[in-house]
Amino acid sequence: MAVLGCVFLPGCLFHRKRHQDLAAAVNPGDQPDKILFEKATNEITHGRFDVGRLTLQTMLNTYPDSEYLAKAKLAIADSYYEQGGVSGLTQSEAEYKDFITFFPTAPEAPMAQYRVGMAHFRLMAKADRDQSEAHLAEAELKEFLLKYPESPLTIRAKARLRETQEVLAEGEFETANFYQMRGAYRAARGRYREIIEKYPNYSGGDQALFGMGQTLEHLKIPKEAVPYYSRLVRDFPLSPRMEEAKARLVAMGQPIPKPTKATLARAQADSSRLRNKSLLEKLGTAMSSNPDTSATLRGPVELGGQTSGVELAKQAPTAPALANASIIAQPVGDSSLGSSNESKPAVDHSNKGTGADTPANNSGTSADESVPKAGENSVNSSSNPSGPKAEETKATFSSNPSAPKAEETKGTSSSNHASAKAGTDKANSAGQEQSGTAGQQKKKGRFHALKKIIPF
Numbered sequence: 001m002a003v004l005g006c007v008f009l010p011g012c013l014f015h016r017k018r019h020q021d022l023a024a025a026v027n028p029g030d031q032p033d034k035i036l037f038e039k040a041t042n043e044i045t046h047g048r049f050d051v052g053r054l055t056l057q058t059m060l061n062t063y064p065d066s067e068y069l070a071k072a073k074l075a076i077a078d079s080y081y082e083q084g085g086v087s088g089l090t091q092s093e094a095e096y097k098d099f100i101t102f103f104p105t106a107p108e109a110p111m112a113q114y115r116v117g118m119a120h121f122r123l124m125a126k127a128d129r130d131q132s133e134a135h136l137a138e139a140e141l142k143e144f145l146l147k148y149p150e151s152p153l154t155i156r157a158k159a160r161l162r163e164t165q166e167v168l169a170e171g172e173f174e175t176a177n178f179y180q181m182r183g184a185y186r187a188a189r190g191r192y193r194e195i196i197e198k199y200p201n202y203s204g205g206d207q208a209l210f211g212m213g214q215t216l217e218h219l220k221i222p223k224e225a226v227p228y229y230s231r232l233v234r235d236f237p238l239s240p241r242m243e244e245a246k247a248r249l250v251a252m253g254q255p256i257p258k259p260t261k262a263t264l265a266r267a268q269a270d271s272s273r274l275r276n277k278s279l280l281e282k283l284g285t286a287m288s289s290n291p292d293t294s295a296t297l298r299g300p301v302e303l304g305g306q307t308s309g310v311e312l313a314k315q316a317p318t319a320p321a322l323a324n325a326s327i328i329a330q331p332v333g334d335s336s337l338g339s340s341n342e343s344k345p346a347v348d349h350s351n352k353g354t355g356a357d358t359p360a361n362n363s364g365t366s367a368d369e370s371v372p373k374a375g376e377n378s379v380n381s382s383s384n385p386s387g388p389k390a391e392e393t394k395a396t397f398s399s400n401p402s403a404p405k406a407e408e409t410k411g412t413s414s415s416n417h418a419s420a421k422a423g424t425d426k427a428n429s430a431g432q433e434q435s436g437t438a439g440q441q442k443k444k445g446r447f448h449a450l451k452k453i454i455p456f
Contacts, residue, residue: 033059033066034068037059037071040052040055040059044079049079053076056072060073073098073102074099077096078092081115081118081119089122092119096112100112110151113140113143113144114144114156114157117157120136120137120140121160121163124167125289125291126292127168127170127171127291131167131171134168137160142161145157145161145303146303158301165198165199166293166295167291169195169204170204172191173202173207176192176211180214185219186219189215189219192208193212196208201300203270203297205235205236206235206236206239209232209236210232216228217248225252226252226254229254230254230257233249233256233257234258234260237263238268269298274295
């Protein structure tokens with residue numbers, strides 16, 4: 001009996017009930033929605049996700065105006081996230097985005113956006129596998145950093161983003177090496193360029209820069225390889241490719257840059273965190289489905305220059321430039337007022353509505369009213385629409401210094417009054433003929449319209 005007591009007594013003392021009553025304590029003054037919410041959260045805490053989600057959904061359907069509405073929707077998303085697995089994480093992403101849509105200003109919105117990115121991060125495969133989840137994780141984490149830069153979760157989001165970009169860059173690097181080994185240098189150049197431009201903090205960035213330089217040399221463009229060798233020497237001072245890059249620069253007659261003290265200190269700090277893995281650790285990494293991100297460098301996060309829709313909306317729109325929005329005044333040359341068979345538009349925009357450009361009549365005769373002013377022709381606002389243009393006027397008066405010279409083809413001098421008078425008569429007759437023609441056309445138009453109304 002003593003032996004049996006010693007064996008079973010500890011088990012009786014520390015035994016826990018297998019079937020605990022998970023129902024929360026109910027206070028007399030509690031509201032029904034509060035009771036359902038607390039019971040559901042208690043179920044989820046103890047791992048009974050299905051029962052907890054069913055209880056929360058019942059609360060949402062029964063009390064749609066409850067004060068626990070936002071907390072209930074967030075608890076449903078958290079239950080899927082804690083459950084894990086492909087189905088759980090996929091459903092949690094949909095629930096978190098649904099929460100952000102309905103409650104964008106809630107205090108829990110940053111956490112919801114962060115867990116959307118983490119759902120894809122937990123589903124991320126190795127560098128040599130499908131990278132769709134890694135790309136989605138990168139996009140969601142960037143969205144978090146752009147929307148909530150002041151959140152306390154920013155440090156964690158940056159760390160996860162660096163690890164995600166490490167996996168993406170590793171996949172591109174393996175592809176670029178494959179192309180280079182097969183002699184497809186143009187394809188390798190595109191892959192190397194993508195790594196260098198999009199993932200400058202990649203731990204194998206020195207290998208990518210050296211591979212880019214080698215690829216460009218194989219493509220017979222060694223001058224373009226110089227910046228990549230120089231960047232390798234400057235940004236990766238502890239790289240095993242350092243001496244080779246220096247040798248290539250010396251061979252091409254280029255100067256060798258020197259790394260700064262800050263760059264050297266950062267490289268030493270990154271190398272101190274790396275350690276050699278044992279055989280068992282390497283075997284476990286190879287057997288695991290999760291990517292190895294232990295070599296990720298510490299440093300600034302590369303967002304890729306993407307701007308969210310919120311930032312684009314804050315930018316002030318630029319008004320488009322309207323064509324012919326302003327009138328530019330230009331002087332009228334002598335050649336533009338000469339005789340011509342084709343009509344030319346007036347370009348003189350000065351002295352509108354004044355008689356400054358109207359030639360004076362020194363012979364005592366009145367000025368011809370059919371000849372429009374130059375200022376009136378420039379803006380198409382002449383009171384006499386049938387009058388000739390300023391370029392078609394064949395007579396000028398020599399006494400006005402601002403008036404254009406007489407037409408050279410007439411073979412007369414400005415001092416000959418008879419020739420000037422003949423030119424004036426020609427101008428008057430031409431203006432009268434054009435005004436009469438325009439008047440007949442206008443009268444014919446009115447008569448034609450009247451004939452349509454009252455046929456006779």
